Amino acid sequence: MLERTHGNAPLAEIQDLGVRFVGREATVHAVNGVSFAVRAGEVLCILGESGSGKSVTLRALMRLLPRQARIEGSVRIGNEDVLAMPARQLRDLRGGLVSMIFQEPMTALDPVYTVGQQIGETLCRHSGMTRIPARARALELLELVRIPSPERRLDAYPHELSGGLRQRAMIAMALSCNPRLLLADEPTTALDATVQVQVLILLRRLQRELGMGMIFVTHDLGVAAEIADTIAVMYAGRIVESGPVAAVLGAPAHPYTQGLLASTVHGQPRDRDIDAIPGSPPDMRKLLPGCSFAPRCAQRLPACRLHTPEARWPAPDHMAACLRVPASLG
Amino acid sequence: MAVIDTDKPILDARDRGGPAQPLLIARDLKKHFPVKGARGKSVQAVDGVSFDVQKGETLGIVGESGCGKSTLARLLLHLVVPDAGELVFDGEGVDTPDGIRVDALRRQVQMVFQDSYASLNPRMPIRDSVAFGPFIQGKKKPAAREIARDTLRKVGLDPELFGPRYPHELSGGQKQRVNIARALATGPRMVILDEPVSALDKSVEAQVLNLLRALKRQFNLTYVFISHDLSVVQYISDRVLVMYLGRVVELGPADAIFDKPQHPYTQALLGSRPSMDPARRIEEPPITGDPPNPIDPPSGCRFHTRCPFAEPVCETRDPPLGFWRGGEAHAAACHMLDPHSGHSLARDA
Numbered sequence: 243m244l245e246r247t248h249g250n251a252p253l254a255e256i257q258d259l260g261v262r263f264v265g266r267e268a269t270v271h272a273v274n275g276v277s278f279a280v281r282a283g284e285v286l287c288i289l290g291e292s293g294s295g296k297s298v299t300l301r302a303l304m305r306l307l308p309r310q311a312r313i314e315g316s317v318r319i320g321n322e323d324v325l326a327m328p329a330r331q332l333r334d335l336r337g338g339l340v341s342m343i344f345q346e347p348m349t350a351l352d353p354v355y356t357v358g359q360q361i362g363e364t365l366c367r368h369s370g371m372t373r374i375p376a377r378a379r380a381l382e383l384l385e386l387v388r389i390p391s392p393e394r395r396l397d398a399y400p401h402e403l404s405g406g407l408r409q410r411a412m413i414a415m416a417l418s419c420n421p422r423l424l425l426a427d428e429p430t431t432a433l434d435a436t437v438q439v440q441v442l443i444l445l446r447r448l449q450r451e452l453g454m455g456m457i458f459v460t461h462d463l464g465v466a467a468e469i470a471d472t473i474a475v476m477y478a479g480r481i482v483e484s485g486p487v488a489a490v491l492g493a494p495a496h497p498y499t500q501g502l503l504a505s506t507v508h509g510q511p512r513d514r515d516i517d518a519i520p521g522s523p524p525d526m527r528k529l530l531p532g533c534s535f536a537p538r539c540a541q542r543l544p545a546c547r548l549h550t551p552e553a554r555w556p557a558p559d560h561m562a563a564c565l566r567v568p569a570s571l572g
Numbered sequence: 573m574a575v576i577d578t579d580k581p582i583l584d585a586r587d588r589g590g591p592a593q594p595l596l597i598a599r600d601l602k603k604h605f606p607v608k609g610a611r612g613k614s615v616q617a618v619d620g621v622s623f624d625v626q627k628g629e630t631l632g633i634v635g636e637s638g639c640g641k642s643t644l645a646r647l648l649l650h651l652v653v654p655d656a657g658e659l660v661f662d663g664e665g666v667d668t669p670d671g672i673r674v675d676a677l678r679r680q681v682q683m684v685f686q687d688s689y690a691s692l693n694p695r696m697p698i699r700d701s702v703a704f705g706p707f708i709q710g711k712k713k714p715a716a717r718e719i720a721r722d723t724l725r726k727v728g729l730d731p732e733l734f735g736p737r738y739p740h741e742l743s744g745g746q747k748q749r750v751n752i753a754r755a756l757a758t759g760p761r762m763v764i765l766d767e768p769v770s771a772l773d774k775s776v777e778a779q780v781l782n783l784l785r786a787l788k789r790q791f792n793l794t795y796v797f798i799s800h801d802l803s804v805v806q807y808i809s810d811r812v813l814v815m816y817l818g819r820v821v822e823l824g825p826a827d828a829i830f831d832k833p834q835h836p837y838t839q840a841l842l843g844s845r846p847s848m849d850p851a852r853r854i855e856e857p858p859i860t861g862d863p864p865n866p867i868d869p870p871s872g873c874r875f876h877t878r879c880p881f882a883e884p885v886c887e888t889r890d891p892p893l894g895f896w897r898g899g900e901a902h903a904a905a906c907h908m909l910d911p912h913s914g915h916s917l918a919r920d921a
Binding site for chain 2: 291292390404405406407434435436437438439440442443461462463464465467468470487488491492501502505506507508509510512515516517518519520522523
């Protein structure tokens with residue numbers, strides 16, 4: 243077992259992360275200066291709509307980005323500088339210290355190997371186990387993620403499992419080398435409602451029992467409310483609001499978060515329109531100066547178009563990047 | 573609650589049966605798809621589904637993946653021909669000798685699909701895509717183009733700006749508006765919406781839902797709205813039909829379904845909804861496991877393998893869809909509701 247960090251030292255610290263995809267015709271500014279930290283035992287939810295840069299941010303933490311991506315800033319995980327790491331060390335990091343689960347287990351798992359073989363391979367690669375103990379450990383892992391009749395499932399191919407079981411098998415594989423940080427990219431989005439809640443409860447339980455840090459990317463406010471300790475709301479490649487889940491969802495300070503809450507359908511009266519946010523997210527190839535949300539914002543000021551609003555703090559642990567938020571503590 | 577929007581009389585020259593005649597009646601619809609390589613086996617996608625759609629209402633259909641809701645949508649338009657069962661549109665049997673022909677049905681019923689990009693021709697500017705329906709149905713080209721311009725305006729897209737564009741130049745929300753415009757361009761009385769907002773971001777989803785509600789009022793439309801998202805169905809529907817593995821398990825007014833769900837599956841679905849409140853998280857999943865494979869569905873009540881209240885009777889006998897406790901409007905198919913079923917938890921109504 244790896245030693246676990248206790249106390250307050252962050253497990254992962256990301257500073258001023260920027261990701262650009264440079265193409266022949268245009269450059270996409272996917273992530274534009276994102277900073278956050280995650281401690282052991284903490285769940286950070288990155289909440290955002292498609293194109294907000296939430297998945298790119300997550301992938302940048304493991305440098306799982308295509309070659310045309312230009313990454314800037316600093317990513318430190320457990321005292322290691324991930325962006326400066328040589329390829330060999332990076333391979334040790336991935337699946338060892340940090341591992342990741344994806345939205346679509348059918349494409350993340352290899353269709354031509356059984357679940358047991360795939361979990362075993364990870365174990366052999368990272369902890370030097372031989373085949374037989376690896377199989378025993380794989381069985382333990384399937385039990386850990388509560389797969390019914392795990393002996394039988396070890397020899398099953400991914401297509402023989404239901405969506406929920408496949409997702410559990412992927413979680414088992416991600417946990418196989420006792421990662422200290424688990425990255426989850428919309429792991430419940432493709433699942434049915436009755437299965438989604440099972441996987442969420444499982445992830446919450448495992449994260450707590452194993453004391454892992456977790457970064458969970460989602461577009462779904464309800465899912466974030468179920469699993470997050472802290473939330474970071476992303477819009478156009480920036481974190482526009484962050485703080486404890488109860489504060490961000492209970493008293494959102496940024497107009498975008500407020501709009502997102504109002505436009506999410508959850509028991510609004512049927513005879514009235516939903517308060518939708520007008521317009522659509524900006525084109526990440528041609529970002530304008532100023533607050534990216536300003537063109538859609540009902541509360542915008544002339545100054546919003548001039549420069550990117552800096553962080554303001556409605557409470558010591560609650561940040562919102564908006565000129566409308568009082569600059570000093572009230 | 574009003575099932576039918578009564579503030580506007582339904583005036584339509586094509587109306588044959590009058591306001592009391594359901595616009596669409598489905599009786600015992602059945603569609604089994606044979607499975608390749610497995611002799612005699614089939615996916616029982618829709619297995620004996622019956623319901624009415626009243627004029628002017630929105631009927632929501634919910635269920636998990638594989639429950640047959642999308643096949644059902646296609647059956648209603650004969651995009652997939654049912655193996656058995658009948659469809660009656662405004663009093664006329666669909667595809668029967670003295671009834672309404674399928675092409676005539678499709679003039680009055682249109683459909684919007686989930687994948688807004690795949691449903692548009694990538695090589696056609698959107699004004700042509702929208703004009704295509706009216707043109708095929710006999711309008712001259714200039715008239716069809718005029719209809720397209722007008723309909724694009726009604727879904728909130730400037731025809732001068734967006735008309736010449738191709739689908740890949742539009743955002744997801746804009747493409748879905750084009751699909752809605754295309755469905756409306758032929759002047760349908762009924763629109764079947766198959767997961768129309770599921771692929772959209774939340775902020776755009778709200779815009780499209782508002783648009784759909786406004787268009788329904790403006791054109792006196794009747795909607796069949798299919799979704800896996802209970803909150804969206806609750807918001808948009810007058811009545812709700814809950815499907816599980818090809819069967820109807822519950823059908824009733826939206827308020828009744830959401831306030832007093834009768835079927836254990838509906839209760840589990842509602843209990844699986846995230847709370848939106850971090851102080852009231854779901855601690856235990858309402859049911860375990862995944863929906864079973866629709867090839868070889870469980871015997872008797874198809875939900876018995878996951879139902880916390882299942883007893884031997886549930887395994888052997890099919891529960892009928894009946895009106896038990898909810899009066900004449902609210903039906904459910906569960907042995908616990910039927911006092912004579914032999915289930916130990918069955919009570920007198």
